[in-house]
Amino acid sequence: MLKALLLKEFVKLRAFWIVALVFNMCMLGYVYITMNGLFRLDHAEVVWYRVIHLGQLYYSSLTYVPAVTGLFIAAVQFFPEMRNQRFRISLHLPIAPHLIVMGHVFVGFLAVAVILIIDLAGLGLMTHTRFPGEVVARALTTAAPWMLAGLSTYLGATLVLLEPTWKIRMLNFAVAAGMTGLFLRGGVPGAYGPILPILCAALLIYTPSVLLPAYRFRYRRV
Amino acid sequence: MLLLARYALMLTAVLVLAVYVPMLFDASFGERDKKTHMFYSPVLKKFIWRELVVGTPPEGEIEDVHHAQYVQMDQDGNRYTRRDFETMLPFIYYKNMDVWGLLPLELEGQVFDKEVMRDERQVMELKPRQIAGRSPGDGVHPLIESVPDRAGLVFPEERFRLDQAMSFINADFNVLDREKSIAYTQALSEEGFVFPGRLVAGKPTILKPFDEGVFLVDHAGAVFHVKQVEGEPWVVRTPIDPAIGVRHIKISENSRRDFYGLLLTNDDKIFVISYDNYELIPLPVDNYDPDRMDFKLIVNPLYRTAVYSDDTVIRAVAMDSEYTPIDSYEHVMAGATPTLAEQVFSYIVPFRVDMSDPNTGYAVLRVTTFGVNSLIAIGMALAAFVAVALRTRAKGRMLALDGVLVAFSGIYGLLAMILAPRENVCP
Structure with a gap:
């Protein structure tokens, strides 16, 4: 039954996932053009100086792309479920509600994660064509928290969309926005490096919280 | 669940x-800047500082309305207006002194005009975040041509990394410059450099009066001075004792050519690296903790002042031009007091x-x-x-x-x- 549920989510998200992927690819293309533009406008050594020493981010337009992607996938996944309370039918299937919710979240989370991994790989590869390995590593460290922000946004949007009452939905929104904000505090390029494992752990602790609104919805705790 | x-x-x-x-x-x-700014006044021969007023200032204390949140005072408790404070620090505020018609100035039997004051001053700072390993590093560094065939310095087309070799990467093609890498690695090895290198210290900018290359620390802790002179490697193994345990070096080219920069050791001692055969001159700073304290060395024609502070206490040591300590002072910063x-x-x-x-x-x-x-x-x-x-x-x-x-x-x-x-x- 769980397998059928995962398949249903896969079929439901497939087309939207491709839309999200195309959007991300377009943004990567834009970053590639920006990066090459730097080298057309200035000598390569000056571009290196600006990127390596002054911390110029030619990929800053990627900052909020993962968050938008996470929000989009959560919206297309759970908006239809919450319309006319359709999700209630799924939640009455003869398997534990937490498995149903986590099954849904697993598919959505994976959908977002795959796109973000492609983003990181794209950024790494394009940086590799113009810069030494040190810059590639630093670009990936800089962009990694943005990717985590994408996953955090997905979870946060799910938390908000599944919640049946407006009051708690607003409070959940505040927590979700605050949590995503932790990954987007800026700083010098590569600053997040040492705390990435801690932030991953925080994200892991955050994940089961999406069960709470689902339970409240299932048992009509409104 | x-x-x-x-x-x-x-x-x-x-x-x-x-x-x-x-x-x-x-x-x-x-609050705004909570740190106290402390100096040694060559006029008063006392420590003098400027700091934020916390809480309500006493009646009549604040005279300069424009800077009402700050107070200027010396170690004996005398208070100064902003202008008087600046005239007590003529080498710092020499431009204002000039505007006020107070230059040239006679101090300790010597006469200082604007040009001398400008040319003979130097300030070097070392903040905890600037120390190697406390911020994400550049990883690859430029080696600027020290004798350029033009008026200003020019960025080289390569940057180098220091690991098992000194490897130069060409920025135009993003590929290793084998010839140059071999030349520099060999030049270093001939001087006894033990790879992999530990530390690269230089000032990677062309906005400086001239270039002194980079200082490299090898695996054994020895310090090497490396420059590119007319396209060729120039390497000196400095006499700095490898056992000293170099933690960080900060280089800053200054036309005075008195010292190359600051050298910090693993046991929190700080030195200036003299131009006189790389002699290390210790700075007498007690209780200095480089991981928590901002450090500043202020040089003027008469005195050297080392000022260092954490969030609570600011300490200063005044030295003569030979770095012999003549006075020191410690002050709990007003800004450290928690506000209501x-x-x-x-x-x-x-x-x-x-x-x-x-x-x-x-x-x-x-x-x-x-x-x-x-x-x-x-x-x-x-x-x-x-x-x-x-x-x-x-x-x-x-x-x-x-x-x-x-x-x-x-x-x-x-x-x-x-x-x-x-x-x-x-x-």
């Missing part, structure tokens, strides 16, 4: 609150989580507690929790767990409970 979901959300809420509530507090009640708002805040929240730290370039998740005040904050939150529990006659395992959460997170835990009320959670 439900319990897990509820506490997952509440713990997340506690983290989010502990980061953003203090951030909001700082944005609302944060900060005191009140410390009784409300049990701790704060900061994501940035001025002493490192890396992001952090640093938890700061407020000592006894934190316990009082937790006590008050627990009292509120118990009062509500008694009034609502709540009981059960979840109540006890909530109590534990409040005992650790105070008001943050209480607020998190609003997010996930016990009664709204199904059995």
Whole structure:
């Protein structure tokens, strides 16, 4: 039954996932053009100086792309479920509600994660064509928290969309926005490096919280 | 499972609150520059400083309305107007002195005009975040041509990394420049450099009067001075003792050509690297902790002053031009005293989580507690929790767990409970 549920989510998200992927690819293309533009406008050594020493981010337009992607996938996944309370039918299937919710979240989370991994790989590869390995590593460290922000946004949007009452939905929104904000505090390029494992752990602790609104919805705790 | 979901959300809420509530507090009640600026006045032969006035200043203390939040005073408690303060520091405020028609100036039998003052001053700073390993590093460094065939310095087309070799990477093609890498690696090896290298120190900019290349520390701790002179490697193994344990070197080219820069050791000693055969001149700074303290060396034609401070205490040592200490002073900064708002805040929240730290370039998740005040904050939150529990006659395992959460997170835990009320959670 769980397998059928995962398949249903896969079929439901497939087309939207491709839309999200195309959007991300377009943004990567834009970053590639920006990066090459730097080298057309200035000598390569000056571009290196600006990127390596002054911390110029030619990929800053990627900052909020993962968050938008996470929000989009959560919206297309759970908006239809919450319309006319359709999700209630799924939640009455003869398997534990937490498995149903986590099954849904697993598919959505994976959908977002795959796109973000492609983003990181794209950024790494394009940086590799113009810069030494040190810059590639630093670009990936800089962009990694943005990717985590994408996953955090997905979870946060799910938390908000599944919640049946407006009051708690607003409070959940505040927590979700605050949590995503932790990954987007800026700083010098590569600053997040040492705390990435801690932030991953925080994200892991955050994940089961999406069960709470689902339970409240299932048992009509409104 | 439900319990897990509820506490997952509440713990997340506690983290989010502990980061953003203090951030909001700082944005609302944060003060301006809290650090005291201390100098040794060559006119008074005393230490003199400028600092933020905390609280309400005494009657008649503030004369200069434009800078009403600051007070200028010396170690004997005398207070100065802003202009008088600046005339006590003629080598720092020499441009103002010139505007006021007070130059040339005679001090200790010597006459100083504007040009001498400008040419003979130098300031070098070393902040904790600038020390190697305390911020994300550049990784690849330029080696600027020290004898360029033109008026200004020019960026080289290559940058180098120092690991098992000194490898130059060409920026135009992003490929290794084999010839140059071999030439420099060989030149270093001939001078006894032990690869892999440990530290690269230089000033990677062309906005400087001339270029002194880079200082490299090898695997054995020896310090090498490397330059590119007319396209060729120029390597000197300095006589600096490898056993000294170099932690960081900061180079800054200055037309005085008195010292190359500062050298910090693993046991927190700080030296200037003299132009006289790389002689290390120790700076007599007691209680200096490079991981927490901003350090500054101020040079003028008559004196050298080392000033270093953490968040609370500022210390200064005045030296003559031979770096022999002549006086020192220690002062608790007024800005270190918590403001009323900060005191009140410390009784409300049990701790704060900061994501940035001025002493490192890396992001952090640093938890700061407020000592006894934190316990009082937790006590008050627990009292509120118990009062509500008694009034609502709540009981059960979840109540006890909530109590534990409040005992650790105070008001943050209480607020998190609003997010996930016990009664709204199904059995």
